Amino acid sequence: MKPVTLKEIADKLNISVTTVSKALKDYPDVSPKTKALVKELAATLNYTPNSFAVNLRTKESKTIGLVIPEVVHHFFSNVIKGIISEAEKVGYLVIILQSNESYELEKKQIELLMSHRVDGILISLANGTADFKHLNAVINQDKPLVMFDKIAKLVKCSKIIIDDQKAAYMATQHLIDTGCKRIAHFRGPLLPQNSIDRFLGYKKALLDNGMEYDPSLVYLNDCDENSFDDGKMNAAKLYKEHNDVDGIFINTDLVAIGAISEFNRLGVKIPDEISIVGFSNWFMSSVISPTITTIDQPGYTMGQIAFNQLYKEIKDIKNSLTITPEIIQLETALIKRESTK
Amino acid sequence: MKPVTLKEIADKLNISVTTVSKALKDYPDVSPKTKALVKELAATLNYTPNSFAVNLRTKESKTIGLVIPEVVHHFFSNVIKGIISEAEKVGYLVIILQSNESYELEKKQIELLMSHRVDGILISLANGTADFKHLNAVINQDKPLVMFDKIAKLVKCSKIIIDDQKAAYMATQHLIDTGCKRIAHFRGPLLPQNSIDRFLGYKKALLDNGMEYDPSLVYLNDCDENSFDDGKMNAAKLYKEHNDVDGIFINTDLVAIGAISEFNRLGVKIPDEISIVGFSNWFMSSVISPTITTIDQPGYTMGQIAFNQLYKEIKDIKNSLTITPEIIQLETALIKRESTK
DNA sequence: CTGAAAGCGCTTACAG
């Protein structure tokens, strides 16, 4: 069963394709009678415009691309959900691609999306990304690009973020306020901006409170991920190297869960012997034992706002307006639970 | 900066568009010299074919649609990952839409994908879906459709599933083997085929072991979801109504986690007073306390196989072959952990 | 080996 075309409707009604097209789009210069006839026939024939032809004519696909480091991830899947739900409201579809935290793959995915001529691109950077040519290439082709969560400060585009430094400060301050005297930090990978900012927030909180900053208490991950195993490994290392540590601020809840699992295994009592604050408020953190004190990061909202910003820029470019990049910062909150006193 | 077209290349080289097109696609009837010239210029100009035009000509978009009940979901996000990664290998892009477990939305999403003329559709049904017209409409338009995990037996298309009945039987048998005498079942919502099959497996295991099947021990969810709160609520109800129950087979790990949280709150010891087996092997189940005995369900593999089956059918239809629907069943395994003896 | 021509299905500026 072949899809119905404008021509078939036109032929059956003995009018021109032009008139059919205009009637369906409610142009004012078509008689109500013709409009009614056309619309009725279109409905009974189940006509839907051939989007390939429409795309070619209008040069837009009503489709955006999303490049994300990892789909199986509590925070990112919430972002995806927020993006999809907003896109739907305005008839946009979302193509999702993973970078697996790899710069090479991220670059490839961007090129793929560009060659498929999506109307705009949403991206959260891979941890391995340190070069931004592929992103600037998008902007240079007048294609809107919006970054969220994991951004590059040097790329000139809109960014939806949280204040990682402030949130990390809040987390560390909470450890201090609840009596911790020697606080370590699991920093995650080296490159990403939010690792850097969270680290800076941690450090600033220590110094502001007159505490010593000891670089040997900052633990990096081996590779470009933030995994459960990173938490286990760093917890084991910390336990051997710095038995006097009584608090840890950990980059990501998943890593915190790994650390807790290791401390449980070692018989280290949380929060009596060591307090832990995570980051991101993964669902898991509220059901694990002990439940984890963490920073709530509004993934769903971030997705919604990121899409809407991109959509705005798509419309602006269509209307030949110049885009002025915006930085939108979302609020975070400390969620107190059992892993701190 | 406007994208480069074939015409521009042709003009610069003083040859025809036809020849340029053929040269780029390595047609045998173009001289090696011309090919080299064209390819070189195309590369320096950074030419990429306009996919809108290609789609219109070839009537295919190299894009598939995926309709899924929920993105923020451990099992489904693994499936998504499997689908995307396989699609990428053959140059296919994936548009993801959510049904939110609603039949109405699912129907709308299917229509959206059809009107965007994706090459095929992958779907896992919403719990609320009991009518299959929207799915048959896809098939009737010769568009390949492949279902996975949550399927409709009555729709004639390929299906990638696990043997839910057998897996549920295995889970229940494990409870029996570890000494449970009175076993309840949290069944989830009423409609979906895998709820039905898991229930049947549970019942069969009881009867095969000469145990009584008591319908009052089967707990349904209030709405069409499988949530943490369903687990809490049903656990609370069960505790009041059937204090003698010493084992529960629970439809989904997330619900099992809710139940465990409630039993922890009530001071019911797991597995000493009550044993629990979940379903799906969510990551969380391996880190919560107690860790949960469950059925491992290979989401990533299921996604890969589902895409490859769809891809095969897309190619078959392109070659005017008739599709013979296939049912592919994946193996599951019981993962023994602390929530059972 | 090269190219003119038709056509995929639509939209829209223009003429009547």
Next chain:
DNA sequence: CTGAAAGCGCTTACAG
């Protein structure tokens, strides 16, 4: 109010 015509950028059967 209606419609002929051009064109979006490509592919491919056909002619030379």
